[in-house]
Amino acid sequence: MLEIFASYLKENTILNQEELEEIFSVVVSRKLRKRQYLLQEGEVCGFNCFVAKGCLRNYRIGEDGNEHILRFAVANWWLSDQESYNNDTPSKNNIDALEDSDVLIIKKDKFEKLLQNIPNFKDFIFNLKARSFDASQNRIMSNISDTVEKRYAMFIENYPDIFNRVPLHMIASYLGVSRETLSRVRNHYAKTR
Amino acid sequence: MLEIFASYLKENTILNQEELEEIFSVVVSRKLRKRQYLLQEGEVCGFNCFVAKGCLRNYRIGEDGNEHILRFAVANWWLSDQESYNNDTPSKNNIDALEDSDVLIIKKDKFEKLLQNIPNFKDFIFNLKARSFDASQNRIMSNISDTVEKRYAMFIENYPDIFNRVPLHMIASYLGVSRETLSRVRNHYAKTR
DNA sequence: CGATTCTTTGAAAACAGTCAATCTGTGTGG
DNA sequence: CCACACAGATTGACTGTTTTCAAAGAATCG
Numbered sequence: 001m002l003e004i005f006a007s008y009l010k011e012n013t014i015l016n017q018e019e020l021e022e023i024f025s026v027v028v029s030r031k032l033r034k035r036q037y038l039l040q041e042g043e044v045c046g047f048n049c050f051v052a053k054g055c056l057r058n059y060r061i062g063e064d065g066n067e068h069i070l071r072f073a074v075a076n077w078w079l080s081d082q083e084s085y086n087n088d089t090p091s092k093n094n095i096d097a098l099e100d101s102d103v104l105i106i107k108k109d110k111f112e113k114l115l116q117n118i119p120n121f122k123d124f125i126f127n128l129k130a131r132s133f134d135a136s137q138n139r140i141m142s143n144i145s146d147t148v149e150k151r152y153a154m155f156i157e158n159y160p161d162i163f164n165r166v167p168l169h170m171i172a173s174y175l176g177v178s179r180e181t182l183s184r185v186r187n188h189y190a191k192t193r
Numbered sequence: 194m195l196e197i198f199a200s201y202l203k204e205n206t207i208l209n210q211e212e213l214e215e216i217f218s219v220v221v222s223r224k225l226r227k228r229q230y231l232l233q234e235g236e237v238c239g240f241n242c243f244v245a246k247g248c249l250r251n252y253r254i255g256e257d258g259n260e261h262i263l264r265f266a267v268a269n270w271w272l273s274d275q276e277s278y279n280n281d282t283p284s285k286n287n288i289d290a291l292e293d294s295d296v297l298i299i300k301k302d303k304f305e306k307l308l309q310n311i312p313n314f315k316d317f318i319f320n321l322k323a324r325s326f327d328a329s330q331n332r333i334m335s336n337i338s339d340t341v342e343k344r345y346a347m348f349i350e351n352y353p354d355i356f357n358r359v360p361l362h363m364i365a366s367y368l369g370v371s372r373e374t375l376s377r378v379r380n381h382y383a384k385t386r
Numbered sequence: 387c388g389a390t391t392c393t394t395t396g397a398a399a400a401c402a403g404t405c406a407a408t409c410t411g412t413g414t415g416g
Numbered sequence: 417c418c419a420c421a422c423a424g425a426t427t428g429a430c431t432g433t434t435t436t437c438a439a440a441g442a443a444t445c446g
Contacts, residue, residue, distance in 0.1 A: 070330060129326065132326065133322065138276070147433095168393070179392085179393075187394085371403055371404080374401085376425060378402095
């Protein structure tokens, strides 16, 4: 399980062996069964999580009682609740596994030490966060300006690996429409090309 | 104009006089007339901008030909196009002034040097970005789960200073609804309390 | 196979967008 | 100071889209 993380870091960073060892030394690997929680509403998210295998989601139960999916994560993606992590506040969200998954956990105190000790790791993580921010700005723009059909098409284009392994009603939840609407939109979408 | 920036930094950071001087030395102040562009679609956003006075917006012309507002900025806020800034790519967005405004500009190369030279400034900026990211995650959640009325109420609550100085149709644009709909929603909103 | 989860479909109701007209307030130039 | 233009806000009628609810049809899994 660690090998996946190791090759991820080797491909995406310029860390030396010693630095890699330091990172590996604070990582805890964990298996999650399908439907198992990694984080539940009300808990403080005191960790960062790297997905080695499987698929997870970060979602919230809204005032309407429905699930609203903020984010999916598959292999080589990071996932946590940043707001809870940053402020040590109870999370408003849940994280659970959509498939049996392997994840690597780094507790907050250890993770912050890594950032302090390894400048290249820090730069890498901040770069990652910057791109994550850009993606969320683009998603906001899409939410306020695009039709459902366009948003669905872009989702397929941007996340083909996610699209073909999570149920349609979850994509609907991610896009912010009802499953019935997405079903209809998608039929129309399939016909018009 | 610099005094506003100076007191902003003194209140929010733990920088010493020498570090402050270094920052001030690379700042360029600029006045913007109402309706004046700071950045136009297609340009590369090679700067960060601190608003000392006035009000700016970051918006995009969508495929539908309409303006869609991604973000407002008033005094003591930073504004730029992060995606364009980070990747040196042409911006898809425009930034312009909604009122006569005073802004402070720091060019990208100088800004990046500041981050390198002044660790406390770097930490401060990254903290800012983290909170900015959290805010955008919350906005996404609101977009996919809340009613227009709720989104409008939250906008007023979160950004009272913006709400009472920009026209309603721009708030509608920010929320992703037509001005007519927001007008109707707001009337209903005013009546039900 | 039976149970569960997921997807589709239909019909009605709620909601939001569009277009056109009107109303309001502001500021400018004569 | 008035008339006028202009930007912004509202309203009505209409159209189109999305939700909701209920039911039924696939697919998957143990």
